[in-house]
Amino acid sequence: MNTISCLLRTLDLIVPERCVGCGTLLCDARIGPAPVCADCVGRLKPLVGSRCVRCGVPLISEEERCLACREREHAYGTHRSIYGYDAAMAALIGAYKSRGIKTLGVFFAEILRREWERSGSSSVVVPVPGNPAGVRRRGWDHCSVIAEVMARRYRVPVRDCLKRSPGRRQKELGYAERQRNLSGKIAIREGRRVRVDDIVGAPVTLIDDVYTTGATVEECAHVLRGRGAGTIDVLTIAMDL
Ligand SMILES: [Zn+2]
Numbered sequence: 001m002n003t004i005s006c007l008l009r010t011l012d013l014i015v016p017e018r019c020v021g022c023g024t025l026l027c028d029a030r031i032g033p034a035p036v037c038a039d040c041v042g043r044l045k046p047l048v049g050s051r052c053v054r055c056g057v058p059l060i061s062e063e064e065r066c067l068a069c070r071e072r073e074h075a076y077g078t079h080r081s082i083y084g085y086d087a088a089m090a091a092l093i094g095a096y097k098s099r100g101i102k103t104l105g106v107f108f109a110e111i112l113r114r115e116w117e118r119s120g121s122s123s124v125v126v127p128v129p130g131n132p133a134g135v136r137r138r139g140w141d142h143c144s145v146i147a148e149v150m151a152r153r154y155r156v157p158v159r160d161c162l163k164r165s166p167g168r169r170q171k172e173l174g175y176a177e178r179q180r181n182l183s184g185k186i187a188i189r190e191g192r193r194v195r196v197d198d199i200v201g202a203p204v205t206l207i208d209d210v211y212t213t214g215a216t217v218e219e220c221a222h223v224l225r226g227r228g229a230g231t232i233d234v235l236t237i238a239m240d241l
Pocket residue numbers: 019020021022023024036037038039040041
């Protein structure tokens with residue numbers, strides 16, 4: 001057991017912390033620094049089976065691409081999601097984004113880091129910028145926090161170089177409405193602390209928490225392409241189909 005694990009174990013004995021997913025006391029069920037228990041992690045369902053080679057949706061036919069990807073080109077190369085967005089995943093993402101339990105960022109960063117390494121560890125990671133209303137309400141950008149942990153804890157090359165202007169909430173909108181709503185709202189964030197030139201000609205992995213229609217990552221990929229990024233692949237924690 002390392003020093004941090006020991007410290008967390010001791011803290012659990014003094015001020016017992018509960019799992020954000022199921023409420024159980026974490027003392028012996030803790031599997032890492034994030035407040036989530038082994039049972040809740042075990043309930044998450046990795047996406048398996050054949051998937052569209054472009055957008056990553058599960059396929060029921062023998063085709064390589066889903067119907068939508070046969071009709072439409074993407075600004076990104078491929079999208080891959082790691083888990084399904086079921087009740088177990090919704091509880092964790094809801095705890096992170098709606099209840100503001102920022103420490104879950106470590107848990108999500110670890111999931112994305114593992115997949116990023118599996119794909120070769122050679123790309124620059126760019127987080128999708130959150131809707132400004134959500135960022136203001138929470139006080140932090142959910143995806144930037146995950147990317148920050150990836151950079152700080154795992155030394156993943158991260159360039160948090162996208163910004164987003166206010167728009168309507170996306171939740172109830174379909175793909176075309178989301179596209180219209182996002183058009184022109186995503187832009188490159190320049191600044192001394194953001195080395196945007198590092199993405200020019202480089203392979204980029206765009207990360208986000210949940211993939212729903214793909215409109216947000218499409219717009220982000222479009223902007224990154226305009227700035228000269230090389231290949232752009234998208235990696236998300238969960239897919240809400
Ligand atoms: Zn739990």
